[in-house]
Amino acid sequence: MDVLLEIIASLCLFIGSFICISGGVGILRFPDFYTRMHAVGVTDTLGAGMILIGLMFYSPDFLTLSKLLIILLLTLLISPTTSHVLAKAAMQNELKPKLQQKDSDKELNSSNYS
Amino acid sequence: MLHLPILQVVIPLMAAPLCLLLKRPQLVWLFALFVSTVAFIISLLLLQQVSTTGVISYELGGWQAPWGIEYRIDQLNALLLIIISATSTVVLIAAQTSIEKEIPKNKHTLFYILYLLSLTGMLGIVSTGDAFNVFVFLEISSLSAYSLIALGKKRQALWASFQYLIMGTIGATFILIGIGLMYQMTGTLNMEDLSQRLPQVAQTKTVFTAFTFIIVGICLKLALFPLHLWLPNAYAYAPSIVTAFFAATATKVAIYLLIRFTFTVFGLSFSFTTLPLQGLFLVLGLMGIIVASSAAIYQKNIKHLFAYSSIAQVGFIIIGLSTNSVMGLTATLLHLFNHAIMKGAIFLALGAVVYQIGNSQLVNFSGLGRKMPLTMAAIVIGGLSLIGVPLTAGFISKWYLLTALIENNWWPVAILILLGSLLTVIYVWRIVEVIYFKEPLAENTSVTEAPILFLISIWTLIIANFYFGIDTRFSVQLTQSAAQSLFGLSP
Amino acid sequence: MITGLFNNWIVIVLMMSGLYIVIAHGNLIKKLIGLSLFQTSVFILYISMAKVEGGTAPILAENIKELSNPLPHVLILTAIVVGISTTALGLALVIRIKEAYGSIEEEDIQILDNLPQSKTQKKIMDGEQ
């Protein structure tokens, strides 16, 4: 039983940290604000969530478990909201997404946003 | 009687939030005046208690000293408490009239609250025997000081206040670093305990650094010569009442801290033999006197002029410290006391002028000697006292200072100090000339004498000035015994 | 030998960068930021001295022997409050300065301060003539 718990917990932790790292890579590699924010916003919720779940399997008593659960719920609630607000603020400040920009990008841009 | 030390600080402190509940400015003024008077009476009682029973120690929360915070009142503290609470009371008498024209109506209550908080801060710094508690109360007094200065009418007041905020906070943080290093070497924050434990580690580099940081931090607050840049503007653009109060008390509190740290906490042998503090104070003091007095001569605004004169006076006070003798320290303390009286009177009189004519430019003073005879006489007498003319209080402290210097055989210094007094004569003469020997400006022909409350508070201080210039028993005895006890001699 | 003092050196670097910002930058908000950097670094100095090797947070519980020193923590709690109070007051002053001068750069303010003064000086000279 203990071994099983251990395996599940470490699997969750591993997946969580992998997702977080991929988010970090995304922030560096993606081209513009919106895609970068997408990378962070999505992975943050999932990655942090997985890590928290993994930690829950490790928790020694009920008190810790419930605290972790509350943190998880708050993260699920707050993280998407903040991403939403960030994107909205960017839109209001007229920051345009970088779309496929090649030769005909001007037309593309204008046709998308007029 | 037992709880006097704490009541001294807590009464004005608790009165400040109560003012917020009172609301009506007139009422708040009376209340603040009452509280300040009570504080003055308590400080007198404390002095009496100290002189009969010796040092009073009060343990807050009933916890023994190095574990809890201790209030410790000796003669030096009692002297400072009297200076602060007395000037605060006298200045408050005139406050109601003065701020009427200088501060918008809806801010009067807030003004009194800040004033009381600033009073609390200063009283707290002086009474406490705990190094960290000093920092906390220092911040109370500084924060209220920044806001009070910013209440000035002109926009320069804001800028002056901001500069003071930056300098003051750097100074306070330096003190915090110093206290931290000291704590790290000794494990205690209580001043008495520190003074016993510091000699064991006196030779370490850390204690040297701690000492330097504390001294530099205090000197920033003190406006000692190279660190004085914030002071003239802050004094010139603050509301007149605030200037009068701070000129009489704020630098005094900083000097108290300097004396407390060099003499009591670090001990004489450390402060004056391990470090070249003596020479440093001497040189900085002298330079302060000469440079600030010369700058004062060229000022066009009288508030600026006397602000520079304050910096010069700090020089005199510091030189007294640098002699490292009982006589010199007595001179320092006497000058603390007397300078508070004369600068308080001068700035209050300037407040009265500002009340009547709206600003304090030197030109506007021409011919006012006939229009406002009592106020102008007060300024002149204050100026004479700054010079050190006999019969005024200023003479006594200068006399003691010179005696102390001659005792040490520092003739050149004595001569330079006389030169400094000569510079004082010049700038005071400029004012006298304008006041009495020029025709009034056209727009000032209808100016009349200052309101009665102003005159009461100004002349209280002027009479005190003469009294302590003639009958020196009280002040000299008190300062002498305080100085002796600081040097570890029994009075 | 060296590692035992490492924490202090880091703190010194942080403190000095704060102090540099306060003195060298003309923007008033930047000055306040430097000030708060300076103060926060002093907090780190205090807190790092309180640490005991192998100690835990100073909350009593069973089977804990070694505790870190609680006194610096208390002092720093107070100092943090003092810090935020100073920063807030400074910011309020900045707002007023912006309204009065129209700028929050130190140099602009000094220029603006000197202008009316020279005007008044002229006036004074005229008056004397």
Next chain:
Amino acid sequence: MNDLFAVVMLLGIYSLLSASFFVAMDAVDVAFTEAAVGAGISTLLMLVVITMTGRKENTKRHKPFLALIVVIFTGGLLLYGTFDIPHFGSADSPIHNHVTPRYINDSINEIGIPNIVTSVLASYRAFDTFGEVVVIFTAGIGIMALLSVAHHSEDNHKIAAVNDSMHERYLVIRIVSKILIPFILLFALYVQFHGDFGPGGGFQAGVIFAAGIILYSMLFGLSITRKVISQPFIQIISAVGVLLYGSVGLVSLLQGGNFFDYNVLLTDPVAGQHLGILLIELGVGCTVTSVMIMIFFNFAERRELQQHNNIHNKDLES
């Protein structure tokens, strides 16, 4: 870096990092406060001010050489001073052996609560904490003196109209924070009353409580919040907090003890200590909450006034 917005955000991150450092150094209470104050409130206030004063900085340095000399000199002195400091973490340095052992060994008998930081803060050095409350009260009063503007009554229709238009724009975040704010306030109360056992206490609770209300007023408009919590009301609360703290001391005076001697509050000294600590923490909480809200209100009102004037000026020009 001449974009002040970025600089302020970096400062916030620095505060958060130092808060995590404090946790590593076992200073949980301090970390809590630093996270709430440094990363929370002070960043927020700075951002509000930046929106009013502009976010670009003049890149010209003021006195770089003077600054460099001062900094090198001070830094060198400090560096010199560190060589005799007891080493990091060593248990035999003076600070761990002189005053502190009594706090660690005896506080459980003398005060009776497990969090030593709280017992030192609220009982052994209660006067420092009183000073701290007065400092923050002073800051509140000072800011009010600097920024307060005369009130003009707003008409309800206008508020409702603005409210509706904002509702469209901030729909998601409004709903989410409506869910969250009760929890924030509840958490603040938990921190307030749990300070005896774990990290927390009046100050942290006050900041969190204020943060909840500030969040509400940012999303739903100042005028609506002001209907619930008016300026005079907060002023009174802030005064009451200081008075409550002080009167605990005065009561202990009247009971025959020294100022802040909680032992005499009740017949059982330890219970007296508990009561005293509870009351003063409440006082701290009241003052801190109200002063924080007061500061934010004053900043935001000033901002509204500025914008109002700007619009007015533009109308005049056109």
